[in-house]
Amino acid sequence: MQEIPCLSFDECQKVINSIDKNQQKWLPINFRETQEKLPFFSLGVGITYIVTKRYGNQTLGYSDWAKHENSWMLEEFGWFYDRVVSVLSHFLQAPVQFNSELSIPGFHIFLYHHLFTQPLGIVHCDRQHLDLGFSGKEADLENPISFTVSLELPKSGSGIDFWDVHFREIEKVSQADFIAAVKKAEHSYHPYSVGNMVIHSGYHAHRIAPVSQMQTSDRRITMQGHGVKLHSGEWLVYW
Numbered sequence: 001m002q003e004i005p006c007l008s009f010d011e012c013q014k015v016i017n018s019i020d021k022n023q024q025k026w027l028p029i030n031f032r033e034t035q036e037k038l039p040f041f042s043l044g045v046g047i048t049y050i051v052t053k054r055y056g057n058q059t060l061g062y063s064d065w066a067k068h069e070n071s072w073m074l075e076e077f078g079w080f081y082d083r084v085v086s087v088l089s090h091f092l093q094a095p096v097q098f099n100s101e102l103s104i105p106g107f108h109i110f111l112y113h114h115l116f117t118q119p120l121g122i123v124h125c126d127r128q129h130l131d132l133g134f135s136g137k138e139a140d141l142e143n144p145i146s147f148t149v150s151l152e153l154p155k156s157g158s159g160i161d162f163w164d165v166h167f168r169e170i171e172k173v174s175q176a177d178f179i180a181a182v183k184k185a186e187h188s189y190h191p192y193s194v195g196n197m198v199i200h201s202g203y204h205a206h207r208i209a210p211v212s213q214m215q216t217s218d219r220r221i222t223m224q225g226h227g228v229k230l231h232s233g234e235w236l237v238y239w
């Protein structure tokens with residue numbers, strides 16, 4: 001896991017202002033563990049949420065959603081995406097691009113709820129890239145990245161939980177065996193910092209960490225994305 005500066009505090013605030021301005025476009029996301037409606041939203045579309053049909057009655061497929069959301073988001077957040085691409089490109093030492101068939105990185109928005117003080121986040125390994133075709137382009141599927149930019153965090157902080165369990169160790173086991181492996185494995189917590197980008201492979205088991213001290217005025221707003229290196233040398237970044 002690596003952490004690098006991406007935005008100043010004022011720049012984060014500028015992104016937050018645009019997110020708030022577009023509140024009518026926030027999409028509610030349901031947690032699998034609870035039937036209760038929780039104030040968790042996305043702005044933009046992650047393939048995880050489309051695949052699992054968690055967008056109410058919407059029936060658009062992932063690419064249609066992506067095209068629809070990408071166009072207004074690139075306009076609204078253009079300077080921000082330029083920055084993300086530039087920071088990633090410097091970090092990866094390679095060109096970074098989006099693809100019109102795939103969603104650009106989007107936002108997770110958590111408002112206060114007492115259940116967010118509990119560990120609701122699903123322990124998982126990121127494997128979305130194994131299901132995407134990348135428009136027929138050959139990609140290195142063994143070395144993906146997942147990245148998060150923190151824009152607004154609860155006053156007591158927030159972050160990501162990791163366990164020392166690798167996707168390739170558990171890809172063929174049952175969910176019960178995966179959970180058993182996680183329970184036995186070494187755990188670590190990485191706190192996020194506003195304005196910083198955290199980059200990891202996505203292949204070690206992880207989850208959104210609970211915010212045990214969350215207060216009613218707190219919000220947790222991050223940008224989320226994934227990437228794969230194409231055989232042509234560029235990185236393709238998506239959500």
Ligand SMILES: [Fe+2]
Pocket residue numbers: 124125126146202206
């Ligand atoms: Fe993940």
